[in-house]
Amino acid sequence: MNITIVGGGFGGVKTALELAKQPDNSITLITDKPDFQYYPALYGAATGRSHLESWVSLDKIFAGKKNVTVQLDTIEAIDPMTKTLKGESGASYTFEKCVLALGTVTTYFGIQGLETYTFGIKSAAEIEKLKDHIYSDLVEGRGVDKRYIVIGAGPTGVELAAALGSYLKKLSKHLNAVDSTMHIALIEASPRVLPRMSEKASAKVQRRLEKLGVKVQTGKTVESASEDLIMVSGELMTSDTVVWTSGVANHPFYKANTGHFTLAPNGRVVVDAYMQANNDVYVIGDNAATTFTGLAQTALHDAIYVADHIKRVAANQPVKEYKAVMPPVVVPVGEFWAVFEWRKILITGIIAAMIRRAADFVGYSDILPIGQALGIWRPHRIWHDDAPVSEQDK
Numbered sequence: 001m002n003i004t005i006v007g008g009g010f011g012g013v014k015t016a017l018e019l020a021k022q023p024d025n026s027i028t029l030i031t032d033k034p035d036f037q038y039y040p041a042l043y044g045a046a047t048g049r050s051h052l053e054s055w056v057s058l059d060k061i062f063a064g065k066k067n068v069t070v071q072l073d074t075i076e077a078i079d080p081m082t083k084t085l086k087g088e089s090g091a092s093y094t095f096e097k098c099v100l101a102l103g104t105v106t107t108y109f110g111i112q113g114l115e116t117y118t119f120g121i122k123s124a125a126e127i128e129k130l131k132d133h134i135y136s137d138l139v140e141g142r143g144v145d146k147r148y149i150v151i152g153a154g155p156t157g158v159e160l161a162a163a164l165g166s167y168l169k170k171l172s173k174h175l176n177a178v179d180s181t182m183h184i185a186l187i188e189a190s191p192r193v194l195p196r197m198s199e200k201a202s203a204k205v206q207r208r209l210e211k212l213g214v215k216v217q218t219g220k221t222v223e224s225a226s227e228d229l230i231m232v233s234g235e236l237m238t239s240d241t242v243v244w245t246s247g248v249a250n251h252p253f254y255k256a257n258t259g260h261f262t263l264a265p266n267g268r269v270v271v272d273a274y275m276q277a278n279n280d281v282y283v284i285g286d287n288a289a290t291t292f293t294g295l296a297q298t299a300l301h302d303a304i305y306v307a308d309h310i311k312r313v314a315a316n317q318p319v320k321e322y323k324a325v326m327p328p329v330v331v332p333v334g335e336f337w338a339v340f341e342w343r344k345i346l347i348t349g350i351i352a353a354m355i356r357r358a359a360d361f362v363g364y365s366d367i368l369p370i371g372q373a374l375g376i377w378r379p380h381r382i383w384h385d386d387a388p389v390s391e392q393d394k
Contacts, residue, residue, distance in 0.1 A: 118244040
């Protein structure tokens with residue numbers, strides 16, 4: 001069967017790996033990046049840990065999978081009637097089954113100056129730009145107080161704000177900027193941090209952040225940004241290092257092809273009981289308007305379901321309806337401390353941090369053989385007393 005998958009994230013890669021188990025399938029994975037990006041580790045890449053934890057070559061993932069072809073392109077249009085996809089390159093791709101797993105994009109909600117004057121950590125280029133800025137900032141501003149502002153107290157913002165202080169202290173020591181005082185603020189528009197978790201979990205995380213020296217400001221809305229100023233709920237704050245971790249929107253591909261998709265109020269795609277948005281066109285992961293969309297575990301769950309559904313259809317076997325499954329959530333908040341929550345279970349501290357480490361290994365092993373997953377998963381932070389740099393910074 002000719003199956004085309006669009007997207008090289010958790011959903012797309014896992015779907016391809018599952019379907020590749022059947023040698024009769026011919027799978028084309030179309031993506032605009034040559035690497036798989038492990039989003040849960042991006043905050044670490046931005047704060048001194050190895051880039052190896054965050055990016056894995058797709059060639060390595062699909063090594064030995066002779067029925068999988070990786071095609072670098074950006075898909076711009078789809079025609080479910082003729083079962084074709086059009087790429088930015090001008091290429092046309094045909095399919096019998098199509099799985100769309102394009103992920104989300106950053107949105108700035110039209111707020112003046114944010115896109116121009118804030119940093120991000122959602123790609124290798126953004127992380128490199130932020131780290132270069134921090135290095136030069138510390139070198140040129142020895143002995144000067146600095147305020148670093150992280151906007152958005154979802155998992156990424158919390159993880160970054162918690163890790164940033166330790167990273168800055170070690171880096172400033174290495175750069176002989178030990179007199180500098182680092183101020184880190186975390187700003188969130190919702191009434192509490194980690195708003196998708198329980199109030200109890202949010203309260204524990206906020207106390208942990210404050211213990212780490214992070215000034216948490218909730219219920220605050222960013223209104224504008226300039227080169228060294230940011231307006232937050234009518235108050236001007238001085239900072240030339242503002243990191244935007246808030247705001248995601250569904251991939252613009254779906255809006256550009258609205259004639260073939262029904263969009264929910266949040267912009268995600270409405271799918272049927274079998275994750276189909278159109279005849280033989282599946283939409284999974286962050287793109288689908290399902291209950292627990294937006295989480296890596298959900299994308300993996302969707303991928304396994306869709307791969308199984310395609311296999312059942314091809315074999316004329318009874319099909320099962322999709323069932324959303326609540327995944328556990330675990331968020332690291334500094335070294336050796338995390339919060340874990342699943343249903344009524346709430347764990348914090350070092351035990352939760354160990355759970356997170358185990359979850360990361362499971363995440364890597366979902367896309368790589370055990371040996372390779374173990375090699376990536378092992379700690380890569382290599383701080384030394386005289387040279388606090390990551391492997392990427394050498």
